[in-house]
Amino acid sequence: MNEEKNRYDLTSADTKIIGFDFQYFYFINELLKLDAGQSIGFEAKDDVHIELPSNTKVIIQLVQLKHTVQKNAKEIPTNLTDKDDDLWKSLSNWCKVICDKSEARKTNKAQLTYLKNTEFILATNKNISKNKFISNINKFMNRKLKYSEVIDYLSDLEKNTKDENIKSHIHDILDLNSNVLESFIKKLHFIDTGNEIIASIKLNIQRKMIANDRVNDVFNELFSELKQDFFKNVKAGKHQIITFDEWMKKYTCIFEKNRNTTLPVRFFKPVFPDDLFKQTFIKELIEIGEIEADDLSQVAEFSEFMLNVQMNLNQWYIDGEITNSDLEKFHKAAISIWKNLHKKSHRLTKTNLALNNINALNCLDDIRVKELKMLTTDLGIDLSNGEFYYLSNESKIGWKIEWEAKY
Incomplete structure (x- = not known):
């Protein structure tokens, strides 16, 4: 019976639903941090993307989100290992984006130009502290590991892994031009979101001068309003992309009314119907x-x-x-x-x-x-x-x- 239950749990659509909700909660959490001139999108350029103005250019952060419901004996989410398909699939996808011919990025020069203005973030609730690949990237960024040593590590991993999907993903990475790959690696970031994304959202709501007893009201309405807008956008064939100005104009009211403000009642001189x-x-x-x-x-x-x-x-x-x-x-x-x-x-x-x-x-x-x-x-x-x-x-x-x- 336990074996049957475990098999059902592993194939359940529930985990996919939770994964999608995790992505949307991350989107909301980042939306709450939005600053003037910035914008954020959901399922547009990536799972989530953020556009940050910087002097005369715009930096685009592409975010891939990976979620697990699996936990170890201490009830902590499982590790993101260097043999985790989630890791290599994300990196492979980004390599394909870098080389996207439809975006005129066929040449190494075009790819390097793209990388100057792009950052890549893998955010996950999996534990990343023991991931050897991430550890090597951090060492490389801190000049404790040579670029050639990172390449040797990737080559050995591709050669020794038995998983054909992972082997293919690593091949996509190593297939990049050497200068392009080095630039790509320098733009990689890894975030351990922890397992309390909703608590993080509520904390960011409270930081906007919302009393503790009104935080849930703001959270529930904000989530509902954003999901309704997401549905309307998808139905209209559009992506959900929110600029800072749109965020302030359309969603500020959710916060304001929970600070007990009143609405301005106006008396208009309306145009009457003909009859x-x-x-x-x-x-x-x-x-x-x-x-x-x-x-x-x-x-x-x-x-x-x-x-x-x-x-x-x-x-x-x-x-x-x-x-x-x-x-x-x-x-x-x-x-x-x-x-x-x-x-x-x-x-x-x-x-x-x-x-x-x-x-x-x-x-x-x-x-x-x-x-x-x-x-x-x-x-x-x-x-x-x-x-x-x-x-x-x-x-x-x-x-x-x-x-x-x-x-």
Whole structure:
């Protein structure tokens, strides 16, 4: 039974899902460190890439991420050994990027030029402290090992390994021009991420002056908003690449609202539709006797409330002060209030339809005294009424018992 379970664990898709999440959590953690002029991408130029302006040029960091769920007896992630396919596959992939003919890097000169502005980072939760290859690279960088000795080590490893995949990957590395390979080796970096990437994200959130009891709120919403944007980008055939300016504009609101700030409520002079009386919510208000069929003044006032709340919500979203998630929660909360009051108002209508309009007006009256909030900001009566008119106009709510069938 244990043997069966182990076999299932090794082939489970769960490990792949965790690996993908690890990549995305790393992306978020680096996003939180983004500085002016920088940008970061997910699954665009590599698992993660970061563009760093430096004087007149831009340094690109290509990051490959490797994750394991396997642990040793001390519950520590297993080692990244010099016979680990993850290591050599990453290096081989980068060698192919360096020599990419489609990017006009066929010549050694072009490859060396590319390497001047590129760094290569292998980040993993595997223990890298005992990896001989990484140790040799560090010795070479500290001038304790000659370049020729690094090459001898790689050649011996290629010759002696029995794993054909690893042999092929090492061959790709040694196949580089000697000057190109030396330059490549000098641009290699290895990061032990540890096994607490989520804790690291939360610490970086807290460093942005977020109280400890609000860190989880920021973390959950940031993750949700970024994943929604990732989905939208993929659906549109685009990569998720975020510049510092975009980060500040679109996602700052997640941090700000968790510092208990309020939103600026503006009063707009909206452009009305050509025929105010054709609006769905106006038709029902006329039907239940709330307004007269020719009362333009009242119709215009209610329409202004509705358009003002829409314009405020839209402006807050454009300014990056609220998210899609905030909008959804806001509308959902308003619908919940209406649902309870509509049910209460129409308890007797089912057995006496003559009460339909009267009870519809009672429901409307009860709704009109409800004040809504967007995050910590009170919207006041006019904008709150405007939200309910908007939902009615979109046929999300109504006043009569049979509103759904009619509107």
